[in-house]
Amino acid sequence: MSAIPLSWFLALAGVLFAIGVFGxxxxxxxxxxxxxxxxMLNACNLNLVAFWRYLHPTALDAPVFVLLVxxxxxxxxxxxxxxxxxxxxxxxxxxxxxxDLMKH
Amino acid sequence: xxxxxxxxxxxxxxxxxxLCCLQGRRQRLAPLLLIAALAGSLLVSLLLLVGxxxxxxxxGPRHLFPWxxxxxxDPPLVLQFGFLLDGxxxxxxxxxxxxxxxxxxxxxxxxxxxxxxxxxxxxxxLFSFSMLGLVTASNLLQTYVFWELxxxxxxxxxxxxxxxxEAANAAKKAFVVTRFGDVGFLLGVLAxxxxxxxxxxGGLQRIIAGGELRPFFFGASAFTTVVALLIFSGAxxxxxxxxxxxxxxxxxxxxxxxxxxxxxxxxxxxxxxxVARTYFIFEASPYTLGVxxxxxxxxxxxxxxxxxxxxxxxxxxxxxxxSQLGYMMLxxxxxxxxxxxxxxxxxxxxxALLFLCAGxxxxxxxxxxxxxxxxxxxxxxxxxxxxxxGALALAGIPxxxxxxSKDEVxxxxxxxxxxxxxxxxxxxxxxxxxxxxxxxxxxxYMGRMWLVVFAGRRGESADHAHESPLVMTGPLALLALxxxxxGVLNLPALHHPLGQLLGEGEPAAAVPWVATSSVxxxxxxxxxxxxxxxxxxxxxxxIKSGWPLALYRGSQQNWYLDAxxxxxxxxxxxxxxxxxxxxxxHVVNGMVDGVGWLAGRAGTxxxxxxxxxxxxxxxxxxxxxxxxVLVLWVSRSGYVLVPFLR
Numbered sequence: 001m002s003a004i005p006l007s008w009f010l011a012l013a014g015v016l017f018a019i020g021v022f023g024x025x026x027x028x029x030x031x032x033x034x035x036x037x038x039x040m041l042n043a044c045n046l047n048l049v050a051f052w053r054y055l056h057p058t059a060l061d062a063p064v065f066v067l068l069v070x071x072x073x074x075x076x077x078x079x080x081x082x083x084x085x086x087x088x089x090x091x092x093x094x095x096x097x098x099x100d101l102m103k104h
Numbered sequence: 105x106x107x108x109x110x111x112x113x114x115x116x117x118x119x120x121x122x123l124c125c126l127q128g129r130r131q132r133l134a135p136l137l138l139i140a141a142l143a144g145s146l147l148v149s150l151l152l153l154v155g156x157x158x159x160x161x162x163x164g165p166r167h168l169f170p171w172x173x174x175x176x177x178d179p180p181l182v183l184q185f186g187f188l189l190d191g192x193x194x195x196x197x198x199x200x201x202x203x204x205x206x207x208x209x210x211x212x213x214x215x216x217x218x219x220x221x222x223x224x225x226x227x228x229x230l231f232s233f234s235m236l237g238l239v240t241a242s243n244l245l246q247t248y249v250f251w252e253l254x255x256x257x258x259x260x261x262x263x264x265x266x267x268x269x270e271a272a273n274a275a276k277k278a279f280v281v282t283r284f285g286d287v288g289f290l291l292g293v294l295a296x297x298x299x300x301x302x303x304x305x306g307g308l309q310r311i312i313a314g315g316e317l318r319p320f321f322f323g324a325s326a327f328t329t330v331v332a333l334l335i336f337s338g339a340x341x342x343x344x345x346x347x348x349x350x351x352x353x354x355x356x357x358x359x360x361x362x363x364x365x366x367x368x369x370x371x372x373x374x375x376x377x378x379v380a381r382t383y384f385i386f387e388a389s390p391y392t393l394g395v396x397x398x399x400x401x402x403x404x405x406x407x408x409x410x411x412x413x414x415x416x417x418x419x420x421x422x423x424x425x426x427s428q429l430g431y432m433m434l435x436x437x438x439x440x441x442x443x444x445x446x447x448x449x450x451x452x453x454x455x456a457l458l459f460l461c462a463g464x465x466x467x468x469x470x471x472x473x474x475x476x477x478x479x480x481x482x483x484x485x486x487x488x489x490x491x492x493x494g495a496l497a498l499a500g501i502p503x504x505x506x507x508x509s510k511d512e513v514x515x516x517x518x519x520x521x522x523x524x525x526x527x528x529x530x531x532x533x534x535x536x537x538x539x540x541x542x543x544x545x546x547x548x549y550m551g552r553m554w555l556v557v558f559a560g561r562r563g564e565s566a567d568h569a570h571e572s573p574l575v576m577t578g579p580l581a582l583l584a585l586x587x588x589x590x591g592v593l594n595l596p597a598l599h600h601p602l603g604q605l606l607g608e609g610e611p612a613a614a615v616p617w618v619a620t621s622s623v624x625x626x627x628x629x630x631x632x633x634x635x636x637x638x639x640x641x642x643x644x645x646x647i648k649s650g651w652p653l654a655l656y657r658g659s660q661q662n663w664y665l666d667a668x669x670x671x672x673x674x675x676x677x678x679x680x681x682x683x684x685x686x687x688x689x690h691v692v693n694g695m696v697d698g699v700g701w702l703a704g705r706a707g708t709x710x711x712x713x714x715x716x717x718x719x720x721x722x723x724x725x726x727x728x729x730x731x732x733v734l735v736l737w738v739s740r741s742g743y744v745l746v747p748f749l750r
Binding site: 021024025026033096097099100101 | 715716717718719722723726
């Protein structure tokens with residue numbers, strides 16, 4: 001069990017998070033941006049689970065928290081995809097760069 | 105008889121008049137209310153005076169309620185609101201309520217048909233209340249409150265015809281000029297409150313007499329001198345002494361009964377009263393007494409010389425008032441406490457009389473200029489006769505009241521020690537000479553005024569003149585009686601009743617040659633006036649050049665003091681105001697504008713950051729978070745991350 005040190009998990013989560021951020025900031029496709037967000041959420045989950053397992057394995061807070069995050073991620077994906085669909089109907093495309101109505 | 109009734113009755117009438125009698129036909133009720141109140145005040149004052157003189161009432165303060173308590177100061181300052189009953193306040197109460205009563209009766213006739221009839225009596229009621237409160241106040245702060253109240257009433261009544269720009273300006277001038285003195289008075293009161301721990305007049309007298317004053321600057325004697333001079337500066341403003349006398353001639357823009365009551369008999373005498381009331385402070389610093397006397401004699405001389413050449417009948421009387429107030433100050437400064445108050449009393453009667461006579465004439469002729477009058481004696485016999493009584497009393501002709509009081513003032517100067525202390529024996533003689541010159545000039549300008557107005561050729565507008573109604577001539581006659589007979593108040597043959605009332609007992613023996621010489625000088629003045637204006641032996645019209653003309657012009661122009669104030673003082677103030685206005689416009693306003701401009705520019709600049717691009721916002725968010733982490737990492741040696749990465 002203790003063959004893999006905690007820092008490895010944390011590093012993996014950090015890399016995942018960075019990839020997610022990179023996706024959110026650079027992808028033009030709105031669906032890909034949503035995928036980036038999912039990556040970031042799961043990186044957080046990985047962190048939470050790793051800390052729980054190595055530092056407080058008896059406490060139940062962290063698993064409950066992770067379950068909550070998974071649920072919210074699912075809801076977020078549903079709402080996000082619905083928004084993307086609505087955007088497609090109105091703009092005939094899902095290019096994030098063209099959604100600048102807020103400015104006008 | 106409770107003493108608080110004396111100011112309370114006019115206050116009640118003021119409130120009643122303000123509530124119900126300011127408009128329409130109800131205004132006719134206003135004078136009746138005020139006259140009833142003043143009659144009540146006069147009655148109570150007379151009872152108090154008699155009780156005091158008979159020894160049934162003991163002099164001393166009558167406290168009503170605790171007014172102010174300043175625990176923080178050391179020693180704690182506790183002020184009682186109350187009224188002081190002693191000889192001085194009883195005398196002033198009787199004097200003020202009597203003159204006010206007669207002036208109000210006269211006003212019924214004089215102010216008839218005026219738009220502000222009710223308002224006039226409301227202001228007069230407020231003034232009567234304030235003046236009676238001033239002379240009965242038991243502590244100096246209370247005195248100061250009423251002092252400012254009479255100043256306010258003076259302002260309101262000078263500017264009574266406020267639609268006239270001259271009246272509005274004169275009111276402002278009076279208020280501002282007296283303010284210069286009032287600041288000093290207030291500072292004096294504050295200094296006393298810190299160093300004595302009380303402002304109660306009786307307590308102050310005990311502390312200063314006992315040498316228990318605790319000065320917080322200078323030594324005890326210098327401190328007392330400064331305080332006395334500060335209080336005197338208030339008196340200089342209120343009593344129109346040189347160099348703050350310039351407001352009083354302009355104050356003649358108000359209705360004539362106002363001039364008679366406020367600017368001749370009572371309010372302007374408040375300064376003299378204040379010096380008399382705080383005389384124990386002045387006695388503690390003899391140099392200040394000398395200063396008071398010098399200011400008085402300079403004022404008396406200058407004002408009398410100006411009165412000689414004025415054409416406006418009210419201005420002649422105004423300068424005469426200033427001159428006589430200077431006389432009272434001279435008496436007080438020369439050590440003649442009783443003489444000063446005696447002259448104040450007689451002057452109140454004969455000068456109020458003279459002003460009311462002038463009002464009667466103005467009422468008939470509709471002009472203030474004595475050159476428009478002339479030959480009025482036949483048309484207005486009562487006014488002419490009473491005016492003659494007032495003029496002769498002012499000129500100091502026996503047996504009228506002015507003779508007695510003026511004689512006492514001059515005797516004080518002869519025997520004065522405070523004057524010798526300040527200016528030496530020679531200086532005292534110069535002062536005496538100036539005072540006698542004032543007697544001469546006074547007789548001369550009063551003779552001139554009476555002869556030009558009532559004798560001689562009948563002026564143009566005088567043809568339609570007729571005698572004033574009984575409601576105006578009645579007070580004239582009564583005041584003439586008082587002006588003629590007030591001399592008995594301090595007659596040596598009656599053992600100086602006034603002196604005993606004021607607690608001074610027998611005064612210094614009168615100097616016989618003073619009386620005879622002052623009467624002779626007065627008669628000479630009258631004779632000169634008669635020679636010029638009555639018999640026309642001399643023609644002033646032939647003076648066309650040289651120094652007499654220069655003197656005449658200077659006298660007519662108030663010795664250019666008004667011009668001096670306009671050019672030097674007012675200009676200095678205006679230049680200072682311009683500088684401050686520039687600073688306000690460019691520095692203060694610039695800062696305020698700058699803040700607005702900066703916010704606007706910042707907004708314009710920051711607007712570019714809002715592209716509406718979701719990913720730009722997210723980029724900024726992430727970079728900011730990274731930045732925060734980096735900063736924390738560097739500044740706190742990697743406290744957040746390093747332990748796990750190691």
